Amino acid sequence: MPKSLDQLLSDAGLTASAPARVPVQSVTDCSRDAVPGSLFVAVRGTKTDARRFIPDAISRGAVAVVADGIDSMPEPARECLAARAGDVTLVAVPDARRALALLAHAWFDHPARALKVAGVTGTNGKTTVTHYLESIFKAAGLKPGVMGTIEYRSAETRSPALTTTPSPLVIAALLDRIRREGGRAAALEISSHGIDQARVDGLVFDAAIMTNLTRDHIDYHKTMEAYGAVKRRFFFSRAAGEEPRAAIFNADDAFSAGMAAEYRGRRFTYGIDHPADFAAFRIEEGERDSRFVMRTPDGGHCPVRLALPGRYNILNALAAAAAAVAMDIPISVIVQGLETMTVVPGRCQRIDVG
Structure with missing residues (x-):
């Protein structure tokens, strides 16, 4: 359904003005996808x-253009806009990346507002934590969706992942699909590239998880300090109104634990080797599974059997449990979800060879 440009900008929280009469049929950041x-x-x-x-976008029928850096606009674009000033509206914004994210969620009528949304960032563990969260959400009857390194899926559809954290338009479309299918939750992997490039701007996370920070992505970030600074932004530098409703930190990772000590909002920690709100003890590691007792912040003790082996998967399960508690899911349902998650494709996946 078309939206008027002025209403779309208003719904996105953008202060730029535009003629009310301009009807918008689609929003795109790829000129090849532009249509009348x-x-x-x-x-x-x-x-x-x-x-x-x-x-190119205008030649395909674009009726409005959102851009930043107007003073440095390439000359052919400037000339085209000037020649089509009567029928193409230019909307100047301070940051086109952020504007894209805000417009994407506005175009789909802010689907995240109808969902419990968890975002998982960190170097390692994102995929497994989102799979644990998906299983917990299913146990809670929330018909969830997942976005991450392997694929993007809702209860009824799935597609291979192009990147861990895709364009805001892809994110918003997935959340909208989850909502339209009757889903009420989503678990999203949040990459450092996604944070740095404002792909998750405009989203309010009910739970934001920081797993750990190890050496990776130096080709993009150049230094570990820069890499860590981007991860911090997901928790400490969100725009007003976009702060996570709860933050979850790994007490066994020095970087994540340091963030926990600084964080002033609602937060939980998890760990095995260091004091934490969610902790594992009486650990039994097998070749095919893991068993432990989970201690929760209220002093409760819950026996858990994971179908995945490895101490790191116990940490991943604790992270998911902490996030689920932050989203008001009962402990009994959380344990059920943890225990029924049996495989993460490509992550210590057991293959029967006869």
Whole structure:
């Protein structure tokens, strides 16, 4: 259903003004996907400046363009906009990346507001934690969806992942699909690239999890300090109104534990080797499974049997349990969800060879 440009900007929380009469049929950040009535968001990428493709988007029927850096606009784009000023609206914003995220969620009528949304970041463990969360959500009857390194899926559809944390338009479309299918929860992997490139701006996470920080992605971030700084932004530098409702930190990881000590919002810690709100003891590690007793912040003790082996999977389970408690899911349901999750594709996956 088309939306008026001025209403779309207002719903996205963007202060830019636009003529009320401009109907928008779609929102895209790829000029090749523009159709008559499209709003084209021209994002300056790490390798390509999409403002170069403004003429292409307009030639395909775009009726409005959102862009930043107007003073440095490539000349062909500037000339095209000037020539089409009567029928193409230019919306100047301070940051086109953030504007894209806000517009994506506004276009789909803010589907995350109808869901419990957990975001998992950190170098290792994101995929397994989201799978544990999915299983917990299923046990709670929430018909969840998952987004991450392996695939993007709702209860009724799935597609291979292109990147761990995709474009805001893909994220918003997935959340909208989950909502339309009657789902009430989503577990999302949040990469450092996704944080740095504002792909998860505009989302409010009911639980945000920091698993750990180890050496990775130095090709992009250049230094471990820069890599860590991006992870911190997910917890400490969200825009007003977008702060996580609860933060979950790994007490056994020095970087994550340091963040926990600084964090002033609602937060839980988890760990095995260091004091934590959610802890595991009486650990029994087998070749095919893991058993432990989970201690919860209220002093409760819950025996848990995981179908996955390895101490690191106990930590992943504790992370998911902490997030689920933060989202008001009962402990009995959490244990059921942890115990019924049997496999994470490509993650210590058992293969029967006869």
